[in-house]
Amino acid sequence: MATIDDVAKLAGVSKGTVSSVFSKKRPISQLVTARVLEAAKELGYFPNHVARSLAIKKTLIAGLKMPISTDGGMSAFETQMMGGVIQTCTKHGYRVLLDTLPEHDDPTQFSIDPVDGVIMLNPRQNDPRIERYGQMAIPLVLVGRPDPMDEAVCFVDNNNKEVGLQVGDYLLGIGHRSILFLNASSDMTVAFDRQSGLAQAYERHGIPFGEAIVLNFSRKKHKNMANYGYAALLETYGKRPFSAVIADTDRVALGVLRAARELGIAVPDRLSLVALSNDATLAQETTPKLTTVELSAELLGAEAAHILIDKMNNIEGVHQRIVDAKLVIRESCKPLA
Amino acid sequence: MATIDDVAKLAGVSKGTVSSVFSKKRPISQLVTARVLEAAKELGYFPNHVARSLAIKKTLIAGLKMPISTDGGMSAFETQMMGGVIQTCTKHGYRVLLDTLPEHDDPTQFSIDPVDGVIMLNPRQNDPRIERYGQMAIPLVLVGRPDPMDEAVCFVDNNNKEVGLQVGDYLLGIGHRSILFLNASSDMTVAFDRQSGLAQAYERHGIPFGEAIVLNFSRKKHKNMANYGYAALLETYGKRPFSAVIADTDRVALGVLRAARELGIAVPDRLSLVALSNDATLAQETTPKLTTVELSAELLGAEAAHILIDKMNNIEGVHQRIVDAKLVIRESCKPLA
DNA sequence: AAGGATTGTTAAACCGGTTTAACGATCTGC
DNA sequence: GCAGATCGTTAAACCGGTTTAACAATCCTT
Structure with a gap:
């Protein structure tokens, strides 16, 4: 893969200029922009996501932690919840990193996920991960209320x-x-x-x-x-x-x-x-x-994602959201005679 | 967050030594290992995934591209397929990065995903992405046969x-x-x-x-x-x-x-x-x-993941897998009189 | 006791981007 | 025609790890 240096050399400009062309964070003249883009196309260059993440200290990825399903099948609730998370994250430019791994406790093997924040489904009682994410200053939103209840932690839940x-x-x-x-x-x-x-x-x-x-x-x-x-x-x-x-x-x-x-x-x-x-x-x-x-599991996922995105961008918003359920009467009940 | 330098300083050793303690790629004496781990614990240090990925040029992440579902709901096929992918990837130490975004065609905005390989569901006819991943030398496995058929591309499909x-x-x-x-x-x-x-x-x-x-x-x-x-x-x-x-x-x-x-x-x-x-x-x-x-959508996903993992590790293996379906006779059919 | 092999550690280069501070060139006003 | 502002560009430092090459210390050999 071509790097930013290759492009800079070919276009006859500096690294920083190429960077600015792609990130658009600094104005670059029409002329130079065109030259850079042409060089990039010729070399088949695309910015390296990892290198960029390291430099800007953001990955634009949200982590989604699901409990380990022994049989591999996800329940309808999980599926729909996930759908809500993915849709909302995608809409706001975030990718979703799934993982069903239990967090490893061997510190020599544990490595922080490349995520800017985490949505965690069904936390356990006194879940140690909640505190750990707090220590690491990684934004966290739970789906399902924490137990014991903690006013400080963000979560969404059905009522x-x-x-x-x-x-x-x-x-x-x-x-x-x-x-x-x-x-x-x-x-x-x-x-x-x-x-x-x-x-x-x-x-x-x-x-x-x-x-x-x-x-x-x-x-x-x-x-x-x-x-x-x-x-x-x-x-x-x-x-x-x-x-x-x-x-x-x-x-x-x-x-x-x-x-x-x-x-x-x-x-x-x-x-x-x-x-x-x-x-x-x-x-x-x-x-x-x-x-x-x-x-409405999907709504729950979408709400969790909204809260997380706000947190990741340091926007003050609601911390918790209780979603009300709705009784839909169809045909399977009858008054007792 | 504490960095590797902080730990090195506190433990009185060099960066490289700390790195070796965590990656276990080089033997480090008992004594030094202990000192490093203690320093790390004291500082609450965890290796930075992004920095490591940049250095080793691997992310240990597999991308999963799903078609955009307008209504947010995933079909049973998609869900199960995904379950198979996730399980297999997790088992082999890979995370899964989901994404439903259509690939952006504006080269100034497009950035390569931080993935070592990609599984793509339901490629379109003459899907341009297939060629693009080829150019980028990113391993690709399709779920659903390519159209037109191409012997070179990896895929799994039902028969x-x-x-x-x-x-x-x-x-x-x-x-x-x-x-x-x-x-x-x-x-x-x-x-x-x-x-x-x-x-x-x-x-x-x-x-x-x-x-x-x-x-x-x-x-x-x-x-x-x-x-x-x-x-x-x-x-x-x-x-x-x-x-x-x-x-x-x-x-x-x-x-x-x-x-x-x-x-x-x-x-x-x-x-x-x-x-x-x-x-x-x-x-x-x-x-x-x-x-x-x-x-057996789940099997399809698992097979796709297996093939991808082999490719990502440069292991020669099968390129394509056709999964046979099985007729299960229950009660909903009767011979025509 | 000298020489070679082995082991553990380190300094420095590197991965591929972003960002800061400095600078030259062009544009304004007087 | 000169001081000052504005604009575009660049060199160098930086993000946080890994890895290479060099080296010091210890361990055998003979």
């Missing part, structure tokens, strides 16, 4: 308590009392938040929360999300009474629907079903169409 | 002609003659290849290809894939006879199923359905479970 409250309120409001809640994995903050929201709904309706049945997804027990819904319904049905199901995702709802068909339980006539949804297109292709709470 | 042939052979073999093929967008090579495979199946069975009805997806006409299947069935049914449908993706099949339910057409009793599938978990949650051709 998960509100999600639980909203769907609970809806189902209890149309007469259901016993609800099977197929919740997310118990080590996730979302699971905790949604459950506490549901509990609050029960309280508001004066019904003991004990009438709800809460299950948690487990990687060990369930092959995939659909299988979770399928197995959970088969196992629970008949053992304990319930007239409605809240499914953690569309996929879980799909499994529930299939199990219900096999058991001969009509949805929504004998069983109501609500899905916490990441994928509105899927929810509309089932029979009956799914009543859902739309989580 | 799409075989896909069309296989599914056609199956359906014609169980007595169907008129098949509605809901094919991909007509400007994609996959659409062309699959159709020619299907035509070959017709020929093999001595049935004029004219009995098949081939439709193409169109971004303008169809909101999303499921909607394509739904609308296509409603529009075509009754106008022209057919006893089987080949759906381009699981989502399309979902739409077909819904339309069939609304029209009161029993699947598979009165209509057989095969999906070209990217998402095996989805195909098993419908009623009836979908008979599919599994496209």
Whole structure:
């Protein structure tokens, strides 16, 4: 590859002049600009991104840290979230560097990513990386609230308590009392938040929360999300009474629907079903169409990216953003007679 | 941030020694190593990735170019393909730099990505980028065959002609003659290849290809894939006879199923359905479970990454890989009486 | 005990850009 | 016609690492 020196030599000007032609940070006369560009074209020269990054101390790259998925598949939430991040970053001239690696703790092997800032999905409890990025002065935005809560750290999250409250309120409001809640994995903050929201709904309706049945997804027990819904319904049905199901995702709802068909339980006539949804297109292709709470993962990703970009450019802006969910009533729920 | 010089000064050694301690490319005595590491810890020093990349002329980053999705959503194929790329790259110590930007043609603004190689999804016809990467001597692997075909360029692809042939052979073999093929967008090579495979199946069975009805997806006409299947069935049914449908993706099949339910057409009793599938978990949650051709997008991504990694390390290996698809018979097809 | 091999360390050059400070040339005003 | 401002260009320093060549210190040989 040709370097800036080659171009300078061929065009008969100095390095600095060539640099200015390409970066446009300093005015260069028409004549010289033309000569430089021609030389560059002749040599097939393009500025070296790495060298430039070193000099300006910016890479124009945002890092996106995703939890390691053992099976390689990304959930709909992750996919959509990522889509939002990529779109927003791209629009603002940033590239996205993906990585699913756990941070290495051997300091002799750890090397800082070539990024100007980081978006981190689903931080763990007391995640040590949060502090580390702080030390390194690398802007950080979380997707999913930090645990423990920290006012100083930037994050975006669904209002998960509100999600639980909203769907609970809806189902209890149309007469259901016993609800099977197929919740997310118990080590996730979302699971905790949604459950506490549901509990609050029960309280508001004066019904003991004990009438709800809460299950948690487990990687060990369930092959995939659909299988979770399928197995959970088969196992629970008949053992304990319930007239409605809240499914953690569309996929879980799909499994529930299939199990219900096999058991001969009509949805929504004998069983109501609500899905916490990441994928509105899927929810509309089932029979009956799914009543859902739309989580808008894409918006979450886009918001995270916006906040990060502001931080990277030292623009003062919001630090946190709670995205409200929206209940969309379709066909899968019915008032309890 | 502390630099290597700071550490050298504090540890009382030279730059080069500190470098060797971290890169382990040269043996350093126990004593000095300890002193350097302690100094580094005290200063909170981590090697600067950009500076290192400049010096060693490698970034350990693979670029992944995806076509720009207008609506921000990625298809299941794209998602899975990406998952395969990420997993394989991560396993081999490479990060993945995503980008959906069209390459800028203004040479004063174009800057080479900080990548050691590139994986490009769905190259266009006569894609100028292929040649450009060649000029820059940046290793390139395509996902989806180049058009026109070029023996020199690396790529991985499904055996799409075989896909069309296989599914056609199956359906014609169980007595169907008129098949509605809901094919991909007509400007994609996959659409062309699959159709020619299907035509070959017709020929093999001595049935004029004219009995098949081939439709193409169109971004303008169809909101999303499921909607394509739904609308296509409603529009075509009754106008022209057919006893089987080949759906381009699981989502399309979902739409077909819904339309069939609304029209009161029993699947598979009165209509057989095969999906070209990217998402095996989805195909098993419908009623009836979908008979599919599994496209294994993830494998495709992983293979592309393998080939790229070999190229980036100057290891001679295969240049091209055609992945065969597998017909999985479930419940959505029935012999024509 | 001299000579050669081995090991560990260093100073300096280098990777390919950006940026600062200085400078010469042209343009203004008086 | 000269002082001062403006404009375009350049040489040199810099970003933070790696690597080469030279060298000093230690370890065998014989």
